[in-house]
Amino acid sequence: MMDKALKITPEATTGKKIPGLDPLGLRADFPILSTLVHEKWPLVYLDNAATTQRPRQVIDSMVDVYETKNANVHRGIHWLSEQSTNLYEEARNKVSKFINAADSREIIFTRGTTEGINLVARSWGDANIRAGDEILLTEMEHHANIVPWQQLAERTGAIIRWLPITDEGHLALDNLESYLGPRTRLLAVTEISNVLGTINPVAELIERAHAQGILVLLDAAQSVAHRGVDVRQLGADFVVFGGHKMLGPTGIGVLYGRSKLLKAMPPFIGGGGMIRRVRKDGFEPADLPLKFEAGTPPIVEAIGLGVAIDYLDRVGLPAIHQYEQMLTTRAHEVLQAVGDVRIIGPSPRDKIGIVSFVMRGIHAHDIAQILDRYGIAVRAGHHCTMPLHKRLGLTATTRASFYFYNTLDEIDKLGTALEETKKIFRRR
Ligand code: PLP
Numbered sequence: 001m002m003d004k005a006l007k008i009t010p011e012a013t014t015g016k017k018i019p020g021l022d023p024l025g026l027r028a029d030f031p032i033l034s035t036l037v038h039e040k041w042p043l044v045y046l047d048n049a050a051t052t053q054r055p056r057q058v059i060d061s062m063v064d065v066y067e068t069k070n071a072n073v074h075r076g077i078h079w080l081s082e083q084s085t086n087l088y089e090e091a092r093n094k095v096s097k098f099i100n101a102a103d104s105r106e107i108i109f110t111r112g113t114t115e116g117i118n119l120v121a122r123s124w125g126d127a128n129i130r131a132g133d134e135i136l137l138t139e140m141e142h143h144a145n146i147v148p149w150q151q152l153a154e155r156t157g158a159i160i161r162w163l164p165i166t167d168e169g170h171l172a173l174d175n176l177e178s179y180l181g182p183r184t185r186l187l188a189v190t191e192i193s194n195v196l197g198t199i200n201p202v203a204e205l206i207e208r209a210h211a212q213g214i215l216v217l218l219d220a221a222q223s224v225a226h227r228g229v230d231v232r233q234l235g236a237d238f239v240v241f242g243g244h245k246m247l248g249p250t251g252i253g254v255l256y257g258r259s260k261l262l263k264a265m266p267p268f269i270g271g272g273g274m275i276r277r278v279r280k281d282g283f284e285p286a287d288l289p290l291k292f293e294a295g296t297p298p299i300v301e302a303i304g305l306g307v308a309i310d311y312l313d314r315v316g317l318p319a320i321h322q323y324e325q326m327l328t329t330r331a332h333e334v335l336q337a338v339g340d341v342r343i344i345g346p347s348p349r350d351k352i353g354i355v356s357f358v359m360r361g362i363h364a365h366d367i368a369q370i371l372d373r374y375g376i377a378v379r380a381g382h383h384c385t386m387p388l389h390k391r392l393g394l395t396a397t398t399r400a401s402f403y404f405y406n407t408l409d410e411i412d413k414l415g416t417a418l419e420e421t422k423k424i425f426r427r428r
Contacts, residue, residue, distance in 0.1 A: 007202060018326065020321040022269055027405045029055035029311075041375025044410045045360070049354050049401035050195050050220060050245045050379055054308070064233060065300045073299050074273060074290065092289070096151060098309045099239065101228045106262065107256040109302050110127050113221040114144040114256035117188070119292065120217055121148035123265040124238075125186075134184040136214075138171055139202075139391045140193040143384040146217045149188060159183075166192055168273040169196040169345040173204075173290030178288040182211045187216045191223035195383050195399065197328070197344030197354030199227070207296040215261075221245055226324060226352045228317040230257050238307030243301060248308035252301035270292040274384050305326050320404045324353035327402045327411055331355045334415030344397055353402030355383030356383070359418070364396035370421045376414055 004135075027033050030053045035043040043051060065087065071080035073088045083288035110116045124149075129135070135149045139162055153160050161178055164172045170188075173382045177237075180187075187209045191202050200313035206216045217238040220229045221354075225246030231239050238261070242253035266276050268283050271294035274286040285291045328348040331354065340360040345351060359367060377401040382389045389395060400414055 007104065017106075018319065018323050021317055021323050021404060023405055023407055024324070026055075026315065027407075029057065030405055031056055031059070033405060037375030037377075038251070038373070044258065044374070044376040044406075046400040046402060046406065046414060047192070047377045047412070048403040049245070049383075049399065051250070052225065052403055054247055054304075054346050055155040055311055055375065056251070057311055058249070058304050058307045062300050062304045065215035065303050070300070072296055081240075084299055084303075087306075088297070089302045091302040094309045095308040098313070099256060099258055100227075100232045101256075102232060103259055106256055106259050106383050107229055108257065108289050108292040109260070109297050110240075110253040110255050111251055111298065112244070112253035113219065113240045114148075114242075114253075116253055117144055117217065117219065117244075118257055119268045120238050120240075121152045123292075124261065125149075125152040126155065127203055127264075127266055129156045129158045129185060132183055133158045134161050134181060135159070136161050136163060136179050136184055136187045138189050139154055139165045139308060140171070140196060141188070142167075142221070142386065142390050143189050144193055144221075145190060145217075145389065158185075160299045162387075163189075165196075165388075169193070169198050170350070171172045171198075171200055171205075173201070176205075176208060178329070180214055181207060184209075184214050187214055188219070189216065190221070192220075192221040192226065192354075192386075193345070193351055193385075194222050194354065195356050195385050195388055195397065197351030197356070199223075199351055202236075206236060210235065212240075215284045217404075219331065220313065222352065223353070225312060225403055226317070227321050237261060237264055241307040243308065246305075247311055248305035250392050251297075252285070252298045252305050253257055254305075262292070267294070273297070275343060296366070321352070323404050324402055325349075327406055327408065328353045328355060330408050330411045331400060331402070331414070332412055334355075335418065338415055338418045338422065341418070344392060353406075354399065356397040356399040357400070358394060359422070362421060364398040366425075367398045367418070367421055370424060371414070371417050374413070374417045374420075376410075376417055378414075 032053050037043050070085045073085040084102050092104050095107045118180040166172050209216045218236045220239050220241040224241040239256040244250040257409040274291050274294040276286050342358050344356045364380035368378050381396050
């Protein structure tokens with residue numbers, strides 16, 4: 001009954017081309033995008049801010065390693081171990097080039113963004129932060145960039161301060177100087193909000209923080225695969241991101257740190273692989289980057305991440321950003337046309353493909369559940385940003401997030417399904 005009332009039909013989606021980017025052609029690389037949801041509806045995957053999908057090239061590369069090159073790295077003298085070590089280190093080089101690091105030894109493989117931040121909080125934080133020192137966060141941070149600093153504050157007596165946001169979802173920078181005081185040691189800030197989609201002016205933030213001798217950690221989880229990060233141009237001190245939001249596998253992430261900082265930091269996790277020598281009375285850590293890569297690392301995942309980077313390089317970040325802005329503009333138009341919808345965050349010009357919203361009288365979880373009936377995957381809840389939601393006076397939002405394999409048709413389907421959602425709730 002309801003399927004009939006809904007104007008969308010489960011036919012294939014169409015895509016609009018922009019120079020250099022062919023969404024329909026690219027979709028063919030992603031096996032999961034031809035999934036039928038509830039055995040009926042073509043998957044409309046709009047949960048890319050949570051995790052992107054992986055192209056066949058990444059999946060195949062990982063299967064190939066397991067089938068033909070699998071061995072532990074940096075340990076064996078045998079041929080197979082040399083193969084996997086070379087591929088693992090090649091992946092590090094690819095990451096290094098992708099973010100324009102000066103030296104691939106500045107690239108530390110982690111399990112994800114969260115682990116990268118914890119590494120810095122534990123290693124750099126414990127060594128450098130004293131009672132009364134200040135860590136500056138912003139009101140739009142993900143819990144991954146809040147809790148490790150709160151834990152550091154608990155251990156050391158440091159103070160957490162919060163840079164506010166405006167009602168439009170921008171960082172309020174008017175009084176920035178008053179937050180960059182003599183006791184401020186670190187600014188930990190997201191480059192792009194995972195809820196608002198806001199692109200923060202991180203180059204300016206880094207410049208102003210550095211002018212006061214304050215280090216900056218950049219959470220690039222939402223930016224690295226959408227706009228890219230040039231660590232040298234930015235002069236960033238620490239940059240963290242994860243593989244699974246950039247077409248790569250789960251279980252792999254990256255901490256970039258300026259080599260001077262990383263060299264001075266004590267190891268985070270101890271064990272095999274991160275030492276030069278172990279005696280009964282102590283140990284000497286290995287050089288970078290192995291000092292921070294204890295135990296068997298996520299070898300195959302790192303190699304898969306390298307292939308994801310090859311793929312992103314081929315598609316091109318400028319084209320991805322331009323295309324996403326087109327999708328986001330359409331999403332704003334479509335949602336506004338539905339009515340009773342409040343979009344949270346700035347206009348499409350100032351953000352990437354993330355559109356969070358609330359609908360009058362309908363809970364975010366109900367919206368997501370109804371959209372799911374039509375094969376549309378979105379996220380509902382606080383998206384690991386409880387302080388941000390509190391600041392906005394909300395407990396939950398619905399979030400649609402896009403990537404280059406989404407199409408304008410899919411955005412229109414979202415609009416139609418939201419209209420249907422409204423009707424369902426009006427009938428109740
Ligand atoms: N930071 C931001 C801005 C995020 O959006 C996320 C994930 O949603 C994270 C950190 C945590 O990333 P991970 O799950 O890869 O550790």
